[in-house]
Amino acid sequence: QSVLTQPPSASGTPGQRVTISCSGGSSNIGTNYVYWYQQLPGTAPKLLIYKSNQRPSGVPDRFSGSKSGTSASLAINGLRSEDEAHYYCAAWDDSLSGWVFGGGTKLTVL
Amino acid sequence: EVQLVESGGGLVQPGGSLRLSCAASGLTFSSYAMTWVRQAPGKGLEWVSSISGSGRSIYYADSVKGRFTISRDNSKNTLNLHMNSLRAEDTAAYYCAKGWTVTMEMDVWGKGTTVTVSS
DSSP states (O other): OOSBBOOSEEEEOTTOOEEEEEEOOTTTTTTSOEEEEEEOTTSOOEEEEBTTTBOOTTSOTTEEEEEETTEEEEEEOSOOGGGOEEEEEEEEETTTTEEEEBOOEEEEEO | OOEEEEEOOEEEOTTOOEEEEEEEESSOGGGSEEEEEEEOTTSOEEEEEEEOSSSOOEEEOTTTTTTEEEEEETTTTEEEEEEOSOOGGGOEEEEEEEESSTTSOEEEEOOOEEEEEOO
16 A cells, blocks of 8 residues: 555546646655656656656656645646556655655556 | 666575665766665555665665665765565565655666566
């Protein structure tokens, strides 16, 4: 059971907007930044969103992050076939003194 | 370009030991925190351990505390993970990742090395 809760799956058709939620608690999301990682099949995770809503250079502006209270979400606009991947949220947990991850959301582009 | 390359994975019997290494290039290694994250086959990401740039601050997941030891050699740009008393549930791909600090984003990841614990 992951400390951060994500839906196991999400789907959409090309061009659609999809959102993935991430729910945590006061010691992680409620206090610290949220990070989002994209993991394409057979590859290492890649940083997608940092500090809850910032995009690293090279990440398309179709991807955006937000945070409110103890929850966060990742939005993908203009869905594309290459977005099909697993997405993980993460945050530092002050109570555990460690990183916590969501269980991951498998995004399918129909 | 920052590159992280893990090595040392392999097949080990339950109760055995293994040392993973992560060679870093393209960065001032001692300026960055380093983290190990693992992923069991078909499962999600699990944080294992983190170490500050100086090596003075170290953190472990409860699942590995007392069995795994993280260390770094800033003169050789190398991160290590000594794993003892290995269990079947330690079977996973192990990734090293760099961060600005222990509590901030892991922004560059290696490709991973696979550890299989089985008799």
